[in-house]
Amino acid sequence: xxxxxxxxxxxxxxxxxxxxxxxxxxxxxxxxxxxxxxxxxxxxxxxxxxxxxxxxxxxxxxxxxxxxxxxxxxxxxxxxxxxxxxxxxxxxxxxxxxxxxxxxxxxxxxxxxxxxxxxxxxxxxxxxxxxxxxxxxxxxxxxxxxxxxxxxxxxxxxxxxxxxxxxxxxxxxxxxxxxxxxxxxxxxxxxxxxxxxxxxxxxxxxxxxxxxxxxxxxxxxxxxxxxxxxxxxxxxxxxxxxxxxxxxxxxxxxxxxxxxxxxxxxxxxxxxxxxxxxxxxxxxxxxxxxxxxxxxxxxxxxxxxxxxxx
Amino acid sequence: xxxxxxxxxxxxxxxxxxxxxxxxxxxxxxxxxxxxxxxxxxxxxxxxxxxxxxxxxxxxxxxxxxxxxxxxxxxxxxxxxxxxxxxxxxxxxxxxxxxxxxxxxxxxxxxxxxxxxxxxxxxxxxxxxxxxxxxxxxxxxxxxxxxxxxxxxxxxxxxxxxxxxxxxxxxxxxxxxxxxxxxxxxxxxxxxxxxxxxxxxxxxxxxxxxxxxxxxxxxxxxxxxxxxxxxxxxxxxxxxxxxxxxxxxxxxxxxxxxxxxxxxxx
Amino acid sequence: xxxxxxxxxxxxxxxxxxxxxxxxxxxxxxxxxxxxxxxxxxxxxxxxxxxxxxxxxxxxxxxxxxxxxxxxxxxxxxxxxxxxxxxxxxxxxxxxxxxxxxxxxxxxxxxxxxxxxxxxxxxxxxxxxxxxxxxxxxxxxxxxxxxxxxxxxxxxxxxxxxxxxxxxxxxxxxxxxxxxxxxxxxxxxxxxxxxxxxxxxxxxxxxxxxxxxxxxxxxxxxxxxxxxxxxxxxxxxxxxxxxxxxxxxxxxxxxxxxxxxxxxxxxxxxxxxxxxxxxxxxxxxxxxxxxxxxxxxxxxxxxxxxxxxxxxxxxxxxxxxxxxxxxxxxxxxxxxxxxxxxxxxxxxxxxxxxxxxxxxxxxxxxxxxxxxxxxxxxxxxxxxxxx
Numbered sequence: 001x002x003x004x005x006x007x008x009x010x011x012x013x014x015x016x017x018x019x020x021x022x023x024x025x026x027x028x029x030x031x032x033x034x035x036x037x038x039x040x041x042x043x044x045x046x047x048x049x050x051x052x053x054x055x056x057x058x059x060x061x062x063x064x065x066x067x068x069x070x071x072x073x074x075x076x077x078x079x080x081x082x083x084x085x086x087x088x089x090x091x092x093x094x095x096x097x098x099x100x101x102x103x104x105x106x107x108x109x110x111x112x113x114x115x116x117x118x119x120x121x122x123x124x125x126x127x128x129x130x131x132x133x134x135x136x137x138x139x140x141x142x143x144x145x146x147x148x149x150x151x152x153x154x155x156x157x158x159x160x161x162x163x164x165x166x167x168x169x170x171x172x173x174x175x176x177x178x179x180x181x182x183x184x185x186x187x188x189x190x191x192x193x194x195x196x197x198x199x200x201x202x203x204x205x206x207x208x209x210x211x212x213x214x215x216x217x218x219x220x221x222x223x224x225x226x227x228x229x230x231x232x233x234x235x236x237x238x239x240x241x242x243x244x245x246x247x248x249x250x251x252x253x254x255x256x257x258x259x260x261x262x263x264x265x266x267x268x269x270x271x272x273x274x275x276x277x278x279x280x281x282x283x284x285x286x287x288x289x290x291x292x293x294x295x296x297x298x299x300x301x302x303x304x305x306x307x308x309x310x
Numbered sequence: 311x312x313x314x315x316x317x318x319x320x321x322x323x324x325x326x327x328x329x330x331x332x333x334x335x336x337x338x339x340x341x342x343x344x345x346x347x348x349x350x351x352x353x354x355x356x357x358x359x360x361x362x363x364x365x366x367x368x369x370x371x372x373x374x375x376x377x378x379x380x381x382x383x384x385x386x387x388x389x390x391x392x393x394x395x396x397x398x399x400x401x402x403x404x405x406x407x408x409x410x411x412x413x414x415x416x417x418x419x420x421x422x423x424x425x426x427x428x429x430x431x432x433x434x435x436x437x438x439x440x441x442x443x444x445x446x447x448x449x450x451x452x453x454x455x456x457x458x459x460x461x462x463x464x465x466x467x468x469x470x471x472x473x474x475x476x477x478x479x480x481x482x483x484x485x486x487x488x489x490x491x492x493x494x495x496x497x498x499x500x501x502x503x504x505x506x507x508x509x510x511x512x513x514x515x516x517x518x519x520x521x522x523x524x525x526x527x528x529x530x531x532x533x534x535x536x537x538x539x540x541x542x543x544x545x546x547x548x549x550x551x552x553x554x555x556x557x558x559x560x561x562x563x564x565x566x567x568x569x570x571x572x573x574x575x576x
Numbered sequence: 577x578x579x580x581x582x583x584x585x586x587x588x589x590x591x592x593x594x595x596x597x598x599x600x601x602x603x604x605x606x607x608x609x610x611x612x613x614x615x616x617x618x619x620x621x622x623x624x625x626x627x628x629x630x631x632x633x634x635x636x637x638x639x640x641x642x643x644x645x646x647x648x649x650x651x652x653x654x655x656x657x658x659x660x661x662x663x664x665x666x667x668x669x670x671x672x673x674x675x676x677x678x679x680x681x682x683x684x685x686x687x688x689x690x691x692x693x694x695x696x697x698x699x700x701x702x703x704x705x706x707x708x709x710x711x712x713x714x715x716x717x718x719x720x721x722x723x724x725x726x727x728x729x730x731x732x733x734x735x736x737x738x739x740x741x742x743x744x745x746x747x748x749x750x751x752x753x754x755x756x757x758x759x760x761x762x763x764x765x766x767x768x769x770x771x772x773x774x775x776x777x778x779x780x781x782x783x784x785x786x787x788x789x790x791x792x793x794x795x796x797x798x799x800x801x802x803x804x805x806x807x808x809x810x811x812x813x814x815x816x817x818x819x820x821x822x823x824x825x826x827x828x829x830x831x832x833x834x835x836x837x838x839x840x841x842x843x844x845x846x847x848x849x850x851x852x853x854x855x856x857x858x859x860x861x862x863x864x865x866x867x868x869x870x871x872x873x874x875x876x877x878x879x880x881x882x883x884x885x886x887x888x889x890x891x892x893x894x895x896x897x898x899x900x901x902x903x904x905x906x907x908x909x910x911x912x913x914x915x916x917x918x919x920x921x922x923x924x925x926x927x928x929x930x931x932x933x934x935x936x937x938x939x940x941x942x943x944x945x946x947x948x949x950x951x952x953x954x955x956x957x958x959x960x961x962x963x
Contacts, residue, residue, distance in 0.1 A: 030405035034413065037394035037457055041416055044454040048431035055434050103329045110326030124561045125330060129337050130511050131557035132550035135534040139542060140336035143343065143354045191333060241422065249424020252517060256538060266426045266518075273430055273522065279437075286430040290423060297422055474674035477641050480661040481668045482688035482737065489662075492687075496678045 049290075056283035066279065078284045082268050086288070089264040092179065092254075093247035096186035100194040100243045101236065103187070108198035108235070109228075113207065123199075126192055134189055138256050141185055145175045145257070177259035185253035193242040201235030202228070237304045245293055265289055337554055344547035351541025363544035367552075370543040376533035377549065383445065383529065384514040387452035391513075392506045394453070395460025396498075402461070403468045420458045428455060429522035436523060443525025451523050452513040459512060460505035467501025592617055593638060593741050593775065598647030600633050607633045609797045610646060615741070615775060615790075620767050622776045622788035626820070626958075630797040631777045632671075635743050638775065640664045651740050662691070667734035668743040672750055673726050675718035681705070681729055682714040688737040704736045707766070724755045731763070735770060744776040748783065760786050781821045785809070793817050795958065809870075813856045815949055816958035818868055825874075826955040827867045827892070827915045831859055838943065841867055844914040848890045848946065855948030864951035871919040873945040876908060878928060879936035889940040894918060896935050906931075910939060 056074060060066035079086070111122050129137060144151055152175050155161050164170040169180040205228065213223040229236075251266030265285060272282035317324075343353055347360035368374035398417070401407070420428065432451050441447055475497065479489040517531040524532060534546055593615040600608040608630040615621045623631040636642035638649055640661035648657045656664050667688065675684050682701055689697045705711045708728040718726055727747060734742055747763070748756045764787050767774050778784050784791045785805035792802040793816070801808055801817045812818035815826065829841035829848060839859055841848040848867050857865045869890075877885055885891060894912030903924075908931070910918040920939055922931075931937065 030401040030407045033397040033401035033405075034407075037398040037461075038413060038416065040394060040454060041420070041457065044432060044435070044450055045420055045428065046416070048428070048435040051434045051438050052431035055438075103325075103332065106322050106325035107329040107333075108326075109322050114323050114326075120565055122330065124558060124565075125334060128554055128558045128561070129333060130515065132337060132340060132554045133515055133531050133534055133546075135517060135531050135538070136340055136546055136550040137336040139354075139534070139538060140339040140343070143339050144335065146354060188332065188336065191329070195329075245422055245424055249426040249518075251426065252535075266424070269426050269430055270521075273433060279434070282430060283434060286427045290427045293424060293427075294422070472672075472674060474670050474672070475676060477661070478668070478670055478674040478676070479687070481639055481641070481666075481670075482733070483662045483691040484687070485660075485662050488691060492691075493676060497676075499678075 052283045055279050056287050058280050062277055074280045074284045078281050085263055085265045085268050089248050092183050092186060093244050095183045096247045097240050097244045099187040100191050104191055104194035104198055108195050108202055111199050112202035126195055138185055141257055145181055147174055179262055181257040182254050182262045185257045186247045190243040190247055194239040197238040198235040201232045205231050248293060340547050341551045344551045346544060353542045353544050363548045367545050367548045370545045373533060373545055376528045376530045380514055380530040383448055383452060384510050386449055387456055387513040388506050388510045390453040391456035391460050391509045395457050395505055396464050396502055399461045399464035399468055403465055417458045417461055420455055425518040429519040433522045443523055444527045447523045448520050451519050456509035456512050459508050463505035463508060464501045468498050471497055594650040596648050598637055598644040601645045606797055615773060618771050618773055619789045620774045620787055622778060622784035622791045623794055624778055624781060624784040624791050625794035626779055629794040631794045632745055635745055635777045639666055639668050639743050665740040667737050667739040669730045669734050669747045671746045673730040675726055675729055677718055680715050680717055684729055685733045685736055704732045708732045723751050741773045741775060746777055815953050815955050820958035823871055823919055824868045825915060825918050829865055829867045831861050831863050833861060846892055846914055849943035850946045850948045857948055857950035866949045866951050866955055868947045868949060869941055869945055872921040874920045874939050874941045876920050876922055877938045878930045882938045885938055885940045890943050890946060891938050891940040893938050896933050896937055899933055
């Protein structure tokens, strides 16, 4: 126990000498350490939220200026006008998150338990793409999914596009500019954010637990279900959050790989803010998105029972 | 039958390698297309091999200027976020104080917030303040969203540090400042370095928040975004490939160096 | 040894560690009750007790790592209570050593000298590393050394500063048994060689008795008894000390009468003699006392040979409940009306084959080996905590 962790206890014994000047120069130290960083977050994270909240209930125009009129109707108008985009954001992000989990788990498992001396190299290969700007890499998907390209051709021959077309994920013999392309891009972009936390929690599992489980008559699949997966839950939870949250607000993939029919709420906010200059509507949309995400995240964290994420 | 058993045993490995392929495929494309000689303005279809872009990576107007601006912003944002974040991490691990829960939540929120929300609200603030958008507004925003990531990285390292090491330093005649300089800081250094590296990567590659708050300044991601509308020069593939290769080489070199050092000392 | 490097702020006079009325409370929990303790100069002093007894807190208050709630700490005639650890001429060998992982062995040992701005540390460090037989390892990092080597580095790193007092916090706790025995002798040798006062905290009673000149047994934040190891072992003043140091049998008895310098006790029909000087409890006729005796002081005779036991011995009849052969000795547990689990250790000189479970026996010992304690305390205190 360090002295800094305990409050100065009052002298209980009656024989306590009268001079007990505590040697605690460090009382204010934590506040000085916290002050600059926390002030930064208050000024440039919290305060903007307040401004945004106030902007969302203002009316007026660019020319005449805006005024707070508590015009809550903006929220209702924004919601009803852009409900499809909201829905699309949640559906695309959820699909991308599930795909990331399905694709990322084997990779994380491979690095944690099966890679042996290749472990470091594979880790480098997972992280290294980060150093090529994600926009450049997303543009590369335009080439990969190009109309008439080898991949689309193969999918067409195998009649996969007929199935996806029937499901509404693709249109005709195109993949580009369809929901499938957007989800594919989202999955690609956020996959490392799933793999890394999964790997961290898998790596902590003692491989002897697998042997113990096998020794106690569990088949490999049972071992996975009853031992490995439950122990990797912290990684699953933080991985899904790190994937789902940014995916919901993303507009880059929808813009580069999608079409006007795949616009997500991020696209709307961006357009309203930077092109249409309808600040109240943009602020209201952004606020709804934030509230929805915070709500979903809170419920999810409560449900999965992992409270300490930071 | 034997093949089936083999497949079953190595299913995880195969699936993992497929995912790895999925992750690396775009980088392969980026590299290959850095040697393309496209027809028209867009570099999406393979035409002829050409090393022209590699010979003249700055041959496109504003490209290298935007790269320099991005590096500059990433440098200062990393410095700012690392200093502020390290201070917070130490306070959180080493001291008990009021409002601890509130501060933890405040640190978690930027990580749990879609970028577009932070981008839009920051722009609202800057517009209301009448601030001129540009280098400084981007820097402020980058320090803000990198801060929490640095705190997380440094905190993990400081938490795993044995408090007795600092007590031993004090016992051996090191005052508080000397203890911090000679023991605490060197031991926390890997965590601080990890946080700084993360901050650099996040800042350098950020697009959404930058796009909202940059005004007329153009960072490298913004240049790429703009070129996606106007026409993509081969040079952006050259720069993307070069950065990938440099990063991999740097990591491999540091790994080899570390391995040789431990072998020599053992 | 070169002792010219006296640490700052203290003159070389007196020579004791003196604790006057120091105590430590955390909130409502009292880790150390007000305590007075004097450690003579140049002695090897052990604080012995189970975990949580306050021994480490006491040590940390001497080091300056913990601030006493009340009382003062003096080194010689200087009050150091308010001095921070880095201004005290005291050095510590930490539990699990706390070697700086980012510095090599040489720099670890040189750390204290460098902080005090001493020039030409190279020669001193090399000498010190030779003293602990680690001259070859100077450029290795701590994690490349074995546990025993790390332990020696920790000792060297503290000793090179020529502290007034060297504090050792469970320094051998992380080592295996054989290495621990070896290091005990090693530490004792170093202490004799450098002549510095050692204060050693341990939960291992054998370690404390092997190494220390004086042992203070602590329990529940208080010192139960203080003395030379043999004195503590032979004359424990509480059941805790009697049980924590070795094993003791306790027989509930009542003072029947006085005879000269002896007390005559009644214990369920058996009569025991206890020298009055060895009774630490009120001895008026009719008071209850616990009569204690160590298992190895006792001899065992088969009931058939009861007549051959000399008449001046204390004796106890019973049946053998358990017998376990340990090599050098055989440990018996007797079932006796006066004491339900009575331990006897018999050296394997001539083994009596009749002494098997179920046999009727007489246990007998010299009255001079009996000690008397206050019956108000728990006879089992400290027994299960022995390491």
